[in-house]
Amino acid sequence: MNTRNLLLVFLLLISAKQEVLSQFGFSHEIGVITGPVTFYSDFGQRNNFETNAGNVGFGVGLIHYINFSYRADCNCYTRDTYFNDHFKIRNEIDYHKTNLEHLGRWVDPDDQSLFARQLRAMKGSTTVFDIGSQLEYFPLSIRDFAAGGYKLAPFVSLGVHYVNFNPEVNSSLGPLNTPASTPVKYINAFQQEAASTFSIVGSIGVRYKLTPLSDLMLDSRWQYYFSDWVDGLNPGIDQNEVRPVPENKSNDWIYWINVGYIYYLD
Numbered sequence: 001m002n003t004r005n006l007l008l009v010f011l012l013l014i015s016a017k018q019e020v021l022s023q024f025g026f027s028h029e030i031g032v033i034t035g036p037v038t039f040y041s042d043f044g045q046r047n048n049f050e051t052n053a054g055n056v057g058f059g060v061g062l063i064h065y066i067n068f069s070y071r072a073d074c075n076c077y078t079r080d081t082y083f084n085d086h087f088k089i090r091n092e093i094d095y096h097k098t099n100l101e102h103l104g105r106w107v108d109p110d111d112q113s114l115f116a117r118q119l120r121a122m123k124g125s126t127t128v129f130d131i132g133s134q135l136e137y138f139p140l141s142i143r144d145f146a147a148g149g150y151k152l153a154p155f156v157s158l159g160v161h162y163v164n165f166n167p168e169v170n171s172s173l174g175p176l177n178t179p180a181s182t183p184v185k186y187i188n189a190f191q192q193e194a195a196s197t198f199s200i201v202g203s204i205g206v207r208y209k210l211t212p213l214s215d216l217m218l219d220s221r222w223q224y225y226f227s228d229w230v231d232g233l234n235p236g237i238d239q240n241e242v243r244p245v246p247e248n249k250s251n252d253w254i255y256w257i258n259v260g261y262i263y264y265l266d
Helices: 003-022 049-054 082-086 114-121 142-146
Strands: 026-040 056-071 087-101 122-137 152-171 195-211 214-225 253-265
Touching: 026 049, 026 087, 026 214, 049 056, 056 082, 056 142, 056 253, 082 087, 082 142, 087 152, 114 122, 122 195, 152 214
Parallel strands: none
Antiparallel strands: 026 056, 026 253, 056 087, 087 122, 122 152, 152 195, 195 214, 214 253
């Protein structure tokens, strides 16, 4: 699914939800988010600062909130229940791209072994689009925050996103899957075609009340993919049929710190 199709699906879903929920008097918020994405993948050394700091991309997103605490049809608050005053539904569509390479001890410049040279020559990238929803929980009162009772409103969220990814992997030593260019563990363990999967998304963040109708947001997100091919690599004995790869312990995942601007629709 390409960018245009994902965006169209997102807009159609938001329009449908807004039309249905507006009949019940709920209000809406829209916004944008952006920030650096750290990609934890099969490139580089596990639990290594150089790898984590080096394989960083950039992401942007469009977000939409369903606000249960306020009625758009009468410019008044909804019935005062715990759910209405502490939960919002967050819908969004995101895009991020990360260039990837092997970093850490196994590619030390002083190491001139074939394995080290093969790793240094291997590069990759992945482009990811995802769309989905999260349930966002605010421990403090949403009504009090909207009325200016306090400036900061922390939140946590959990949700599911549909993910479309398009990886690329190559080597400056030549075509992959040859003994000259590819370490044994990566033989038959790369993917160049676009594919899709699902993911679990969890966030911890805070909103800052900028004006009565706008907020700034800082969001810290973990997103775990239900696939180990998002980065284009998935080393294992099932692929190379020669060597087990016990260090490949989990699927790909990201950590995304983003800042956002949110506007309340009347």
